[in-house]
Amino acid sequence: MPKMNMLQAINDALDIAMADNEKVLCFGEDVGIFGGVFRATSNLQQKYGKSRCFNTPLVEQGIIGFANGLAAQGSVPVAEIQFADYIFPAFDQIVNESAKFRYRSGNLFNVGGLTIRAPYGGGIAGGLYHSQSPEAYFAHTPGLKVVVPRNPHQAKGLLLGAINDPNPTLFFEPKRLYRASVGEVPEGDYRLPLGEAEVTKEGKDITLLGWGAQMEVIGQAVEMAEKDGISCEVIDLRTILPWDVEKVAASVLKTGRLVVTHEAPLTGGFAGEIAATIQERCFLYLESPIARVTGLDTPFPLALEKEYLPDHLKVYEAIRTSVEF
Numbered sequence: 568m569p570k571m572n573m574l575q576a577i578n579d580a581l582d583i584a585m586a587d588n589e590k591v592l593c594f595g596e597d598v599g600i601f602g603g604v605f606r607a608t609s610n611l612q613q614k615y616g617k618s619r620c621f622n623t624p625l626v627e628q629g630i631i632g633f634a635n636g637l638a639a640q641g642s643v644p645v646a647e648i649q650f651a652d653y654i655f656p657a658f659d660q661i662v663n664e665s666a667k668f669r670y671r672s673g674n675l676f677n678v679g680g681l682t683i684r685a686p687y688g689g690g691i692a693g694g695l696y697h698s699q700s701p702e703a704y705f706a707h708t709p710g711l712k713v714v715v716p717r718n719p720h721q722a723k724g725l726l727l728g729a730i731n732d733p734n735p736t737l738f739f740e741p742k743r744l745y746r747a748s749v750g751e752v753p754e755g756d757y758r759l760p761l762g763e764a765e766v767t768k769e770g771k772d773i774t775l776l777g778w779g780a781q782m783e784v785i786g787q788a789v790e791m792a793e794k795d796g797i798s799c800e801v802i803d804l805r806t807i808l809p810w811d812v813e814k815v816a817a818s819v820l821k822t823g824r825l826v827v828t829h830e831a832p833l834t835g836g837f838a839g840e841i842a843a844t845i846q847e848r849c850f851l852y853l854e855s856p857i858a859r860v861t862g863l864d865t866p867f868p869l870a871l872e873k874e875y876l877p878d879h880l881k882v883y884e885a886i887r888t889s890v891e892f
Contacts, residue, residue, distance in 0.1 A: 568751040573744050576719035576752050577607050577684075580726040581645065583756050585615050588643060590680075591730065593620045595630060595647030604649055605686060605745055627653055631660040631683065638678035638735070639668065645730060651687035651739055652699045665735040666710030679733040682726075687715075688780050688830050689862075689876055690743030694869040700779075700831040700862070705737050706808045706840065712736040712761055713807040717782040719750045724759035725805065732761055741780035748783070764811035766818065770800035773824040773889055775882070776815060776841065778804040781828045787879035792886045799886070807837055815841065816848040823854035824889045828877050833861045855892035858885040 571579065585591045593611055595603065599622045602609030612620040623630050627648055634646040648654045654661070661683070669677035689698035705713050712734050716722035722740065729736040741748075767782070768789065775785045782803050789799045800818050804810055819825045825845055827838040838859040845857060860877045868875050 568753050570749055571719045571752045572746050572749045573716070573719045573722050573740070574605060574607050574746060576723040577726060577740065578609060578611070579752070580723040580730075581608065581611060582614070584643075584645070584727060584730045585611065585619060587756065589619075590641065591619070591643045591645065592637065593645045593647070594623050596625055596649045597622055598647050603647060605742065607684075608647070627655075627657040628660055631657040631665065634681055634683070635660060635664050635668065635678050638681040639676055641680070643680040643730060645682045645684060648683060648685040650697050651685040651701050652696050654683075654685055654701060658704070661705065661711070661737070662708045666708045668735075670710060677733075678735050681735040682729045682738055683736070684726075684738045684740060686742035686745070687739040688741050688743060689867060689872055690780065692869065692872060695866045698867040698872070700739075700829065702737075702739055702807050703831055703835055703837045706837050708808075710735070711808060713739070714761055714805065715739045715741070715779040715807060716805070717741070717779055717803050718744070718748050719752050721759065721803075721805065723752055724757050725761070727756060728758040728761050731758060736761070739779065744780055744783070759805075762806045762809045762811060764805055764814045765803045766800065766814065767803050768799065768801040770798040770822065772798040772822055773826065773886055774800045774802060774815070774818040774822045775826050775828070775886070776802045776804060777828045778807065781830065781877070784877065784879050784882055785828065788882035788886060791879070791883045795887070797886060797890055810841070812844055812848070816845060819845055819849045820852050823852050826858045826860060826882065826885045826889060828860040828882055830862050830877065832864045833859060834864050836861050855889045858889050860885045
């Protein structure tokens with residue numbers, strides 16, 4: 568299998584989807600000849616023409632409104648929001664139109680072919696307007712799917728799964744891993760299932776749960792914990808909405824402990840939803856309180872980015888605290 572970084576894997580997925588279905592369109596700010604600010608759409612306009620890969624005005628509400636209209640008419644739009652931080656002008660279009668289109672029409676119409684790509688998260692010294700993790704805002708909205716890959720193999724398979732899923736899907740890409748994460752990626756079309764978490768490592772003492780860029784952080788913390796003799800089970804949630812309650816609960820019933828980590832702030836973060844659900848399912852089996860290792864309840868800082876981010880040392884500390892409770 569060829570090795571790719573995450574950007575190359577995403578570009579490959581888009582290339583395959585556009586070659587397979589002429590109704591697949593790719594558009595956003597600077598995605599044409601420029602290939603987007605991160606070059607995720609490089610060479611697609613040259614290959615498929617300006618009618619299928621093109622620039623839009625710098626109007627996020629317009630990008631998603633246009634995408635909703637295309638999807639409602641049977642096209643398969645893949646709309647790029649240049650940074651996830653700038654998805655908020657399109658919030659109304661996503662939560663009040665994309666998410667409700669099928670429901671309000673009694674399934675006469677839908678925008679199920681819609682996929683929205685957006686790079687999220689910190690680690691690139693982007694400051695408060697280029698580092699946010701907004702997945703929890705959309706997890707509150709029935710009618711959407713929310714997906715976050717952790718590496719190139721997952722990015723390609725999950726993106727192809729999202730493009731071919733009959734529901735509007737938000738696809739958040741961990742931008743600090745775009746070029747840093749490199750791995751083997753199968754050639755051709757393959758699709759990973761949405762809504763299914765993946766147990767990436769089995770263990771018996773504690774369950775660690777995350778998604779996206781935090782999976783790398785969890786891996787570093789687990790290496791430290793296992794030197795202490797702590798057996799860790801690791802789960803990549805992959806899909807935030809709908810999330811795989813059964814697989815997470817089964818793991819916690821086995822280990823009796825759970826640490827959830829994400830970059831977004833603590834208050835209202837998706838870890839709170841997970842913790843509430845798992846304590847309902849697993850209360851009598853828990854050996855310690857469910858722990859959350861997250862970003863802080865502040866705007867994302869520039870100079871203090873390392874202090875803000877939930878790194879492997881914070882996750883390791885949570886593991887030790889949980890096991891020694």
